Amino acid sequence: xxxxxxxxxxxxxxxxxQVTLMCHQTWSHSYMFWYRQDLGHGLRLIxxxxxxxxxxxxEVPDGYVVSRSKTENFPLTLESATRSQTSVYFCxxxxxxxxxxxxxxxxxxxxxxx
Amino acid sequence: GENVxxxxxxxxxxxxxxxxxKCTYSDSASNYFPWYKQELGKGPQLIxxxxxxxxxxxxxxxxxxxxxxxxxxxxHITETQPEDSAVYFCAASWAGDYKLSFGAGTTxxxxx
Numbered sequence: 001x002x003x004x005x006x007x008x009x010x011x012x013x014x015x016x017x018q019v020t021l022m023c024h025q026t027w028s029h030s031y032m033f034w035y036r037q038d039l040g041h042g043l044r045l046i047x048x049x050x051x052x053x054x055x056x057x058x059e060v061p062d063g064y065v066v067s068r069s070k071t072e073n074f075p076l077t078l079e080s081a082t083r084s085q086t087s088v089y090f091c092x093x094x095x096x097x098x099x100x101x102x103x104x105x106x107x108x109x110x111x112x113x114x
Numbered sequence: 115g116e117n118v119x120x121x122x123x124x125x126x127x128x129x130x131x132x133x134x135x136k137c138t139y140s141d142s143a144s145n146y147f148p149w150y151k152q153e154l155g156k157g158p159q160l161i162x163x164x165x166x167x168x169x170x171x172x173x174x175x176x177x178x179x180x181x182x183x184x185x186x187x188x189x190h191i192t193e194t195q196p197e198d199s200a201v202y203f204c205a206a207s208w209a210g211d212y213k214l215s216f217g218a219g220t221t222x223x224x225x226x
Contacts, residue, residue, distance in 0.1 A: 031212050042120070042203055042216040043158070050212070058213065059115070090157050094212055101146055101207075103214065105157030 002026045006091050006106040013081050014114055021076045021109050023091030031094040032074040033103065034058075034066065036087040043090065049074055081113045116141040118206050120217025128225050133191040135220045137204035140185070144206040147180060147187045148214070152201040161202075162189070194224045 004025040013019045023032065030051050035043040045058030047066040055066050063085060065077045078085055088110050092103040117140040127133045139147075145166035150158035164171045164178045164187065171178050175194075180187040191198055201221050205214040 033212075035216075040123075040218055042118075042218040043214075044216070045213055048213060059215075092157070096212075101148070101163070101212070102160045103212075105150075105159065107155075107157050 004091060004093055004104055004106040006089075006109050008109060009107065010110050012112045012114060015082060016080050019078045019081055019111070021078075021089055021091075021111070023074045023076070023106060025072055025074075025091075025093040025104075027093060027095065027104075028071055029093035029095040029104075030071070031103075032068065033092040033094070034064070034074070034076045035090045035092065036060065036085075037090060037108070038087050046076065046089075078111075081111075083113050085111065086113045087111060116144055116206055116215035118204060118215050118217040120204050120220060122220060123218065124221045124223075126223045126225060127194050129194060129196065131194055133189075133194055133198070133222055133224075135189045135202055135204065135222075136186060137188070137206075137217050138184075138186040139206040139215075141206070141208075142185065143208050146207050147178070148205050149176075149178060149189050150203045150205065150216075152203065152219075154200075158203055191222075194222075196224050196226060198222060199224045 007022045033048045034046040049055045049068045091106040094103045120137045148163035151161045152158040177190040201219045204217040
């Protein structure tokens with residue numbers, strides 16, 4: 001049972017480069033989310049998806065692009081990376097069953113933009 | 115949108131003592147309040163949650179209380195153990211909406 005995985009786990013990139021963070025879940029959950037975690041800010045929602053081909057903005061979407069062509073994958077792309085996007089990125093998935101609203105988080109990707 | 119404030123930002127307790135983390139929220143429509151625990155190098159994991167129709171919920175050494183009138187909720191950990199050392203996040207949302215608004219987190223250290 002692989003659950004939810006993220007790749008790469010660590011990434012260093014330069015300002016202006018495009019970088020894609022991958023997220024894959026094996027549960028066929030309908031909902032998927034991307035958060036960034038910064039000291040003093042907790043977890044802030046970047047984008048979320050309710051199903052394949054349905055995505056919507058969260059609290060801090062600027063500079064990010066998402067797609068969801070398949071239920072199990074939800075990649076996050078930084079089109080032109082900036083130093084302010086240095087952060088730890090978490091992907092999560094969720095499915096409403098038996099009244100549960102639990103979000104299951106991946107292990108995170110630590111991204112450094114130099 | 116929803117704004118969740120969490121206090122304290124750090125908490126150090128002696129093993130066996132209790133730990134309390136408090137959160138306030140701004141949106142009176144919020145009715146779902148989960149708590150997540152994040153261990154070093156891992157993603158957050160749900161440890162307990164509460165709905166607005168319940169004032170208190172317990173699960174072994176962990177309890178959550180909710181005061182809807184004052185718009186605040188708290189996490190109580192009794193008989194703390196070294197494995198309770200972690201970062202704890204509170205969150206709030208309307209149950210009909212999957213989006214969660216998180217607090218800034220509390221780093222709990224349990225001293226042996």
